[in-house]
Every structure is written in structure tokens, then in C-alpha cells.
Amino acid sequence: MTMPYDDAREAWALEAMLSEGTIVRRIFALVVDGIIVVIITKFLAVGFFVFGVLTLGLGFQLLGLLPFVAPVYNWLALVSPLAATPGQALLGLTVRDHVDLGPPTALAALVWTVGFYASLALSGVPLLLALFNARHRTAHDILSGLVVVRSRALTGWLGRWNMPFGGPPAA
Secondary structure, three states: OOOOHHHHHHHHHHHHHHHOOOOHHHHHHHHHHHHHHHOOOOOOOHHHHHHHHHOOOOOHHHHHHHHHHHHHHHHHHHHHOOOOOOOHHHOEEEEOOOOOOOOEEEEHHHHHHHHHHHHHHHHHHHHHHHOOOOOOOHHHHHHEEEEEEEEEOOOHOOOOOOOOOHHOOOH
């Protein structure tokens, strides 16, 4: 017979496993992703500039798309099978639905991305919310219904909910 105390202790251990070290990892992932976005943006800027010269100035309009590189990068990464940006994946993080820890929907990923850049526009103050809750969720995490967790916590003894199509592998 399982005591309620044991269930509470197991729930606390699960929460700790999901969110252990996520704040520091998120910061380093942001740096890695920032470097990747800068590289992509530089290549696109050179490409658009050359295209602008070749089209006698008509292609310079494409340079106006460069500010959208970072948000599109984040959104596409979240709707990918990894459900994480390359920086997050490199540091062992993944973005999941807060309720069932399933992969994020395209709409939730869009809300998360827009909220992230709105947080940055507000001097990063909404990001500080991660210091004051159990799963270390920022304001854009809460608004989108998503949470950033450790990838390793989603495998092994925790079950097989994160398998493709929601089921266990065929026996």
C-alpha cells in the first residue's frame, strides 16, 4: 500500500529531476542559439546583398527580412521533432507542454516565441520569474502553457508517453 507521503515524495523527486539545472542550461543555450542566429543572419545578409547587386537594387528589399531570422529559427526549432532549439538540445533541454509533457503544438510554440522576444524587449525582466517557481518557468512559458525540462528526465523509468505517436514501441 502506498502512503500519500510516498506519492508526494515521488512527485517532488520527479519535479526535481525535470527541472534540475534548467536555468543555467537555458542561459548557455541562449548564448549558443544567439551565435547560430548571428551566423545564419550574416550568411543571409551577404546573400541578399549580392542578390540586390545582381538585380540592380531590386533585391535589397530582402534585407528587411533579417530581423525575422531569430523568431523563425526559434519557432521552427520548437515545432521540430526535437521540440528544442539546437542550443537547448545540445545542453540536454527540451520544450514540452506543461500539463502532460507532450511536444508543443505549433500555436503554443508561436506564443512561446513571441512571448520570449517580448520578454527580451522588456529588458528581460519577465525571464526572472523562473527564479520563483518549481519548474523554473518564465513568463512566456506560463503564457504559452509550455515548460523547459531536462531531456534525460523524459526517458527510462518515467514511462513511454514520449514515444512517437504516444505509444510504446511494438513488442
